Amino acid sequence: MSQNLNIGTVGTGIFATNNHLPAIQKLNEKFTPVAAFNRTKAKAIEFAKKADIPEQNVHDTLESIMSDKNVDVLDILVPVQFNLSTLEQAVSHGKPAIIEKPIAATLDDARAIVKLDKSTDIPIVIAENWLYLKIGDILLEQLPKIGNVLGFTYRYTGPYNKSNVFMNTPWRLKPEHIGGYLSDGGVHQLALLTKVVGPISSVSALTKQVRETSGSDDILFSTMHAESGVIGTFTYGSAFGATEKLGSFVIYGDAGSLTADFSAGKPLKITVMTGDSAQESKVESEIEFKENDTFGLADEFENLHEAVTKKDKSVIVSTPEKAFHHLAIVAAALESSKKGGDSIKVQKP
Known part of the structure; x- marks a missing residue:
């Protein structure tokens, strides 16, 4: 039986309640919710009721929950x-932590988190759940079948959703983080993209703001150059008018291609085509699959549990360094757009 860790939640809003808590509760042999803190205490009390946390374990201050000796991880x-x-406060109290993406509001802050992570043995997981999805693993498994990878097209686009429950959160309406929704949601897509084709070295992009409620630019069209030499296009945005919500990732090789379809409402499918020409082409396989019901969230927490109980940070999948790269790509795209689409190098931590 695995070691059970007592977990304290800092920030008990919509995503903590509706997404993180159910994922934690599914892992009841590995985690027990024991404490909560929110700047609005009433929200923490409400969360505590759903998490079966005694009200006396709802903390009044951030320092209080950080100092709670009954809390193993945050x-x-x-x-x-x-x-x-x-995170600085968590590390100073010796608390391993999982923290929601994007890694930081600015590249300077993100760089400081990478430095902090390298300075300590305390595990830090950045909650980029797309790094834990099956789709990336399947694509990597199939990649050798298409020969030398040459290029890619990645598209994740959809209509503006007036019912988005996250839309009216103050920090999203007036984002202090670079790119607003482009980094908040875009790092998910970039996590999958870079998992398969590797780090991106430069970006040429155009962005613009469509919706006032986005608080910042909210659509992105770009071309990218990977460190491996692979070239491709990346298109992202959910601020358009009526359109189908589409997710597709096509990887082109000199001996075939992989086409991943993760559009809303459709079965998840990866089509493997092989052959070095039209005359030799064939559909080798069509792989249909399902992601787990927490869409990678439970996997994030299992990863944190593994790192803590094994005292081994090397097992962490979603590291600060990886998360820095995803944010740095967004930053490069925004800089490129300001310069009329000039090619911009992606910064290193």
């Missing part, structure tokens, strides 16, 4: 501009 969901200071 689940941190705060406005992104507070990620760095909150």
Whole structure:
């Protein structure tokens, strides 16, 4: 039987309640919710009831939950501009933590988190759940079948959703983090993209703001150059008018191609085509699959549990360094757009 860790939640808003808590509760042999803190205490009390946390374990201050000796690990969901200071406080109290993406509000803060992570043996997981999805693993398994990888097209686009429950959160309406929704949601897509084709070295992009409620630019069209020499296009945005919500990732090789379809409402499918020409082409396989019902969230927490109980940070999948790269790609795209689409190098931590 695995070691059970007591977990304290910092930031008990919508995503903590509706997504993180159910994922934690599914892992009841590995985690027990024991404490909560929110700047609005009433929200923490409400969360505690759903998590079966005694009300006396709802903390009045961040320092109080950080100092709680009954808390083994922290689940941190705060406005992104507070990620760095909150992680610094967690590490100073010896608390391993999982903290929501994007890694930070700025590249300077993100770079400081990478430095913090390298300075300690305390595990830090950045909650980029797309790194844990089956789709990436399947694509990597099939990749050798298409020969030398040459290029890619990645598209994740959809219509503006007036019912988005996250839309009216103050830190999203007036984002202090670079790119607003482009980094908040875009790092998910970039996590999958870079998992398969590797790090991106430069970006040429155009962005613009379509919706006032986005608070910042909210659509992105770009071309990218990977460190491996692979070239491709990346298109992202959910601020358009009526359109189908599409997710597709096509990887082109000199001996075939992989086409992943993760569009809303459709079965998840990867089509493997092989052959070095039209005359030799064939559909070798069509792989249909399902992601787990927490869409990678439970996997994040299992990863944290493994790192803590084994005292081994090397097992962490979603590291600060990887998360820095995803945010740095967004930063490069925004800089490129300001310069009329000039090619911009992606910064290193």
